[in-house]
Amino acid sequence: MSERAARPFGIRDKVGYLFGDFGNDFTFILSSSFLLKFYTDVMGVSAAVVGIAMMVARFVDGFTDVAMGRICDRSRVRSAGKFKPWILRMCGPVAISSFLIYQSSLSDMPMGFKIGWLFATYILWGSVFYTSINIPYGSMASAISREPEDRQSLSTYRSVGSTLAGVIVGVGIPLFAYDTVGGQTVLSGPKFTTIAGIFSILAILCYIVCYFLVTERASTETAPHEHNSLGTVLKNAVKNRALLSIVVASVLMLLAQLTMQSMANYVYPNYYNNAEAQSLSTVAMMAGILVSAAFAKPLARRFGKAEISVAANLLASVICILLFFIRPKNVWVYIGINLVSWLGMGIFTMVSWALITDVIDYSEIKNGVREDGSIYAMYSFARKLGQAASAGASGILLSAIGYSTETAFEPAVLEGIFNISTILPAIGFGALALVLWFWYPLHKKEVEKNVQILKRKHNK
Secondary structure, eight states, rough: OOOOOOOOOHHHHHHHHHHHHHHHHHHHHHHHHHHHHHHHHHHHOOOHHHHHHHHHHHHHHHHHHHHHHHHHHHOOOTTTBBHHHHHHHHHHHHHHHHHHHTTGTTTOOOOHHHHHHHHHHHHHHIIIHHHHHHHHHHHHHHHHOOOHHHHHHHHHHHHHHHHHHHHHHHHHHHHHHHEEEETHHHHHHHHHHHHHHHHHHEEEHHHHHHHHOOOOOOOOOOOGGGGGOHHHHHHHTTTOOHHHHHHHHHHHHHHHHHHHHHHHHIIIIISSOOOOHHHHHHHHHHHHHHHHHHHHHHHHHHHHHHHHHHHHHHHHHHHHHHHHHHSSSSSSHHHHHHHHHHHHHEEEHHHHHHHHHHHHHHHHHHHSSOOOHHHHHHHHHHHHHHHHHHHHHHHHHHHHHHHTTTTTTTTTHHHHHHHHHHHHHHOOOHHHHHHHHOOOOHHHHHHHHHHHHHHHHOOO
């Protein structure tokens, strides 16, 4: 197979790919960070019920993600490419369905209606429309370039796009969506709904920029007889050590990171009674991640992506354990200590998307067929399982400590909030480091060998 004739890979592709995840995370981070807070504090739904809803949706994704991956693999390469057309088709539906989730005007409806609305709109957004745009977007990285350094650049720029969206969401909502009532910081439903609408519009614009800037140039088309059946794909996956280990690593990564993000909505407004500090902590997090971006690529080139990921996650785990025992009373001390863990998380975040392209290459060598969409779909499903694990655990544990709108500022509940926000991430980051070191096989030498094998194959 030969490469498609196209302009050389360059900054235009990197910026375009950045905007793709910029658009993704205007809805994904809004959901992973604030859906639990919105439905407990505005809609009055039990935290455990919200967590269960998110877990149910993620298991639905087990079918829709794989189905979308198969659709991508069997799609024809058109003038715009194999994966890009899906971004243009689905950017409107994913943005609109996200906005529908956060309708504070329905807060006075019967509880059964609100729970039904949560399940219906959340599954529509995440399991149908977000899947139909995120699977092609993630799979597209392999079609933009086959060079490992180019892919590392795409992973870095994607992570920067995600970080920028995270900053806008993380800074904007605490600054503009909270009111002070009786000396306590509470979330305003109407303000939140308006902000969710603005984020949906911004998501559409970002997707359009991605579509027009990125070019698919590496051939990903296979003849019909080269496609494996779904049963064969799943059978191969079970035997694929690299894929299985990266799936488990993804679950642990999202468990740790999203628990930190979602619990921040309780740590700052409730434990510290300071929503503005949450906005500033998001800026500090962005600074830490951007500093990490400067070091991620040279460190990955020198030591390997998996190797530096192990060190980064061990650092984040140690900081979470330290916070649990120190329990700083001053919010600025808390932010300062957390900044160190964000440096560690930032390094891993910058290389994480390049790891899955290594797995796709490994799978092609192992199975003889390139199935970018199917492999990425399994990886995406793993990430959603991590989201489900985080939401489910956070929601159930919040209910277990007695959290509700009436008890939100009671001392025992506040201590429970702090415990959840440190213990779960510490476990997740530590376990992730162990998986990458002892189970994941694609360390530096193996990746370099696989790249050379595929270069010889595709340049025939």
